Every structure is written in structure tokens, then in C-alpha cells.
Amino acid sequence: MEARKLIPSPSVQEVSDRAGFMALAPEWNALVEATSNELFYRHEFLRTWIDNFEPSARLRVLTLRDAEGNLTAALPLLEERTTMYGLPLRQLSGTANPHSCRFDLIAQDPEAAAAMFLAWLRVDTSWDVLRLTDVPEGGAGWLLLEEARSSGLSTGTWESLQSPYVPLPATREAFQDTLQARFKANCRRRRKKLEEKGRIELERVDGGLELESKLEEGFALEQSGWKGQRGTAMAQDGRTRGFYTELARDAAYAGRLSLYFLRLGGRPVAFQYGLTYGGRYLLLKPGYDEGLKECSPGQLLTDEVLADCISRGLREFDFLGPDMVWKRDWTDKVRRHAWLFIFNDSRFGRALCAAKFRWGPAVKEVVARWKK
DSSP states (O other): OOOOOOOOOOEEEEEOSHHHHHTTHHHHHHHHHHTTOOGGGSHHHHHHHHHHHOTTSEEOEEEEEOTTOOEEEEEOEEEEEEEETTEEEEEEEESOOTTSOOOOOEESSHHHHHHHHHHHHHTOOSOSEEEEEEEETTOTHHHHHHHHHHTTOEEEEEEEEEEEEEEOOSSHHHHHTTSOHHHHHHHHHHHHHHHTTSOEEEEEEOOSTTHHHHHHHHHHHHHTSHHHHHTOSGGGSHHHHHHHHHHHHHHHHHTOEEEEEEEETTEEEEEEEEEEETTEEEEEEEEEOGGGGGGOHHHHHHHHHHHHHHHTTOOEEEOOSSOOHHHHTTOSEEEEEEEEEEEOSSHHHHHHHHIIIIIHHHHHHHHHHHHO
16 A cells, blocks of 8 residues: 655744744745835844843744745744733733834735634633734734634734824925925924024934944933933933844944934934835934924924935835824824734633723723713
8 A cells, every 4th residue: 555645734833942033034034025024024123122122031933834844924922921900911922012113923925824823822821812012004913813803712903003104206306395385484494593503414324433422422312302301212221222222233234224413513403213124214213402492403304314315215204103293294194003912712811802992991981971
């Protein structure tokens, strides 16, 4: 009797240590480039994030390989203990926080990956809730959520960000034509007012021997304003400072760094920490001298950066982060992001979902009405 030949099939493998994750770098980035090609999903970005924000966390990185052993999907998670409404729970979280800008499942075939990853997770009783942070509208992570819903699991979503962005035309003149006349007049008036105080110069830093000192200038300027008062500036927390410093070094080496300064008489009065990738400028952190608020140095720098991006042939300026009035002066387009929650198929998991997405909002609504 002839023996039946076994045909390998796609399989899920979990990576739970840093060495194993590091070994994935080449094929991980090849997968990113072949799919969404988003900078924030690249291996070096995630590695920098993990090393600075969660160096001791247990990784739960899900990978999917085809019959030939090629990496076709990845979902970087970590395991953590947290609470919800005072209840202790076991959470699987995407390797992301507000400094990650966006996060997603990376997959050549998102539907197949979602089905296989969910099947893998459903036989695991070591978690209560899976949370993916700031998944963009239309991202592959939404298919994981839909697969969970269709499988009868409790799920929920919370809209987190509406990030403005600007599609860039071929010329600065064409872009200026899209802006409101009143706003352009205000920019001209504020620029003239700032020019009365001294010479204005634009500086772009891509790397070099002065990178560290330029970063320090930018950190100091950002910390000098309201972010410093609230304790949210890049340099005020060791983990955050380390993340942005290491990220800048790696980005400079890869030719992706774009630190911009608007200088008045040589001193910085506005700053943007940006990265350039895939024809897009990504604004991670801005800052400006609030003593010159009447001149709007931050907006004047944005005008200069937009012009420079157009001259460089970039196709988009992405403001990232939350929707803000000053960003809307430049565009009416936004990308929506959401937190996605999947609860394990247990009595506790279903109760957690009900508490977060039914009981909690209902109580808040009653309290809000009562306060009126």
C-alpha cells in the first residue's frame, strides 16, 4: 500500500522572547513592505518601543507561516496584568501606546490570518481580554474583530483618534490655493511680526555629528511650554526620552529623520520631530516658544515644512495624533483610529465586555443627566 505524502499546511507559531523576536527582523520588514508598508509596523520601530517602554514584559508575538515556512502574518502582543473597573484581569495588548501613533495586524491575507490567529487564541485560557490600540480605519485588525464577532465572542470598539493629514500636490502654489484666504493673511501678518524681531531661518536636520545637540535643543523647546507643565514632554520621562533618542539615531542611519527648526536670530522658536517614509512626512512631536505665541511660530514652521515636503516630492504630510484646531487650519481630512477589544469566551470575559460597553456607559449617561 502506497504511503500518503503529508503536505505541510500554514501554521501559527508564538514567539515569547526578545532573541526570537530579534531574529524575525529581515522577514518581518519584508512582510511590512509587501503589505501596508507603514513605518510604525516595522521591526526596528517595534523593537525600539519594546526596549524603552516594556523591556521586561513577556512577549506574545503571533506569527503565521505558509507551507514553505515563509512569514505571511504577524501580530506583536505582550502579556500584562491590569484592572478594569477595579477588577484584576489578564490582558494581551498590542505593543503600542500613544507614542506608537498607529498599530495593526500585518498580513498578506488578513482574513486567513485573522481566522488562524483567533483559533490559536481561543484554545488559550491564559487571557481575559485582547486589546489592540489605535488601529486605523480599514486596517487588518478590524478583520480579527469581525472574525471574533462571527465566532460568538464578545467584542467592543472605542474611537481613539482622528488624525489630520494633508495630501500634497506638485507645487506649493497649488497647495496654497486650497487654504482659506483669511488663514493665509493671518500667516503673512504673523510672519511679518516675527521678522520684525530678527532674521528667520528654516533648518532641517537629517543626522550628522550634531544630531545629539540638535535633539537636546528640540527637547528643551518642547518642554518649555504647556507640555512641560503637564509633564508630557519627551525629555521628562526616561523611557520616553530614550525612545525618541534611539528612534532618531536609527532613523538618521536609515535616511528617514527630518528634524525641523524655525530659528529667530539663530535661536530655535519652533521645532518638529518628524520622520519621512514611503513618500510621507510623519509629524511625531511639535513644539514652539510660547513667549512668541502672538506670532504663531509653530504654524509658521508648519508652513515652511509643508513647502519643503512638496519640494522633496513627498505625497503626504501626516499630522498624526489627535484632531486639533491648529491642524485643521491646514486640512479637512482625517484618519480615524480605534481601540479594538476582544474578550475571551468565558463568563468573566462576557461580564467584562458588558461592564465596559453597556453598564459603564449607561451609568455615565445617568450621571451626566443628573448633573444637568
